[in-house]
Amino acid sequence: MKAKAGRDDATIHREEGFVRTPDGLDLFWRSWIPAAAPKGVLLFVHGLGEHSGRYGNPVAHFAPRGWVCYAFDYRGHGKSPGGRVHVNAFDEYLSDLSTVHGLVRDRQRGRPVFVVGHSQGGLITLRYAIRHPRDLPGVVVSSPFLGVAPAARPSAALKAVAAVLSRVAPTIKFPNGVDPKLICRDKAVVDAYVNDPLVSNKVSARWFTEALGALDRAHAEAGMLRVPALVMQAGADGLVDPEATREWVSRAPERFVEYVGWEGLYHELFNEPERERVFERMDRWLGERLGGKN
Numbered sequence: 001m002k003a004k005a006g007r008d009d010a011t012i013h014r015e016e017g018f019v020r021t022p023d024g025l026d027l028f029w030r031s032w033i034p035a036a037a038p039k040g041v042l043l044f045v046h047g048l049g050e051h052s053g054r055y056g057n058p059v060a061h062f063a064p065r066g067w068v069c070y071a072f073d074y075r076g077h078g079k080s081p082g083g084r085v086h087v088n089a090f091d092e093y094l095s096d097l098s099t100v101h102g103l104v105r106d107r108q109r110g111r112p113v114f115v116v117g118h119s120q121g122g123l124i125t126l127r128y129a130i131r132h133p134r135d136l137p138g139v140v141v142s143s144p145f146l147g148v149a150p151a152a153r154p155s156a157a158l159k160a161v162a163a164v165l166s167r168v169a170p171t172i173k174f175p176n177g178v179d180p181k182l183i184c185r186d187k188a189v190v191d192a193y194v195n196d197p198l199v200s201n202k203v204s205a206r207w208f209t210e211a212l213g214a215l216d217r218a219h220a221e222a223g224m225l226r227v228p229a230l231v232m233q234a235g236a237d238g239l240v241d242p243e244a245t246r247e248w249v250s251r252a253p254e255r256f257v258e259y260v261g262w263e264g265l266y267h268e269l270f271n272e273p274e275r276e277r278v279f280e281r282m283d284r285w286l287g288e289r290l291g292g293k294n
Contacts, residue, residue: 011034011035011064013033015031016028017029019100020099021096023095025075025096028073029052030070034063034068038068038111040068040112040113040137040286040290041067041070041108041111042114043070043071043113044058044059044071044118045117045121045122046119047118048120049085049201050077050078052073053071053078054271055069055270057270057275058116058270058279061279062282072100074096074124075087077200079198084173084204085204085207086204087206087210089210093120093124094127097115097124097128101128101135105135113136114139114286114289115128115136115139116141117140117144118268120211122141123145123146125144126141129225129227130227136227138227138228138286139227140229140230140285140286142269142270142278143232143234143268143269144231144233145215147241148244149237151238152177154208159212162174165205166205166210170205172205173202173205174205175201175202176203178201179238179239182239184266184267184271185265186272186273189268218248219244222248223252223253225253228256228257230258231245231248231249232261232281233245233261234267234269234272235263235264236265236266237265237267238266239267242261260281262278
């Protein structure tokens with residue numbers, strides 16, 4: 001593990017580095033550590049085609065409030081190696097999360113580590129939580145990728161073509177269908193997203209078929225959840241399907257899931273003008289998991 005340190009201000013110590021996966025990829029990670037005694041740790045898992053550097057808003061809220069914050073780029077994204085938005089199997093993303101989760105637990109021994117996943121990161125987080133219930137005090141997901149919004153759904157013809165290409169030319173790329181105008185209502189964030197060289201707007205054929213399979217498995221596994229989960233869904237989401245999120249919640253054990261719908265908000269809740277309300281809701285839920293500490 002290689003790391004270098006810095007300082008965002010007088011109270012937040014910043015580090016970044018790389019950690020090696022079992023199959024030999026060096027994943028990029030970054031952290032923000034408050035000077036005061038931390039209350040816990042948040043590990044952010046980003047969405048499709050983006051990267052860990054886009055999570056400044058939640059970090060700016062939570063780090064000064066005593067939360068150690070970590071974020072990383074899973075394979076094929078951001079500063080991490082691998083074919084851009086390509087996987088041989090969707091479970092490789094779960095393995096990447098396991099690698100970084102292990103790093104964070106080693107570096108923050110004795111502190112509770114909550115995983116916070118957005119969009120595809122939410123899908124990864126929920127499936128990871130089902131597999132590793134003893135390792136997690138809780139998870140938070142923001143507009144999880146549990147279904148594609150009706151207007152953005154791939155056609156049957158595209159699915160058929162992708163299925164063939166996934167076998168014969170798995171790395172071939174085509175547009176991911178993400179309309180930047182639908183990520184959030186903050187124009188500055190949208191403009192930065194469009195001009196960000198670390199953002200990818202294409203996916204591989206294998207990613208396409210693996211992602212569809214992962215969606216089906218996530219819904220089939222929902223009843224196996226044994227980890228407290230705060231599921232937050234943007235009500236005006238044009239990228240993922242809010243109804244699919246509610247369907248997943250209905251299949252999960254009620255005692256483990258709390259659902260919050262944010263009417264009128266776009267996909268990236270953490271970047272919406274109302275984001276402080278979103279963070280305050282997370283504050284309350286996290287405080288409850290810590291026994292009332294907030």
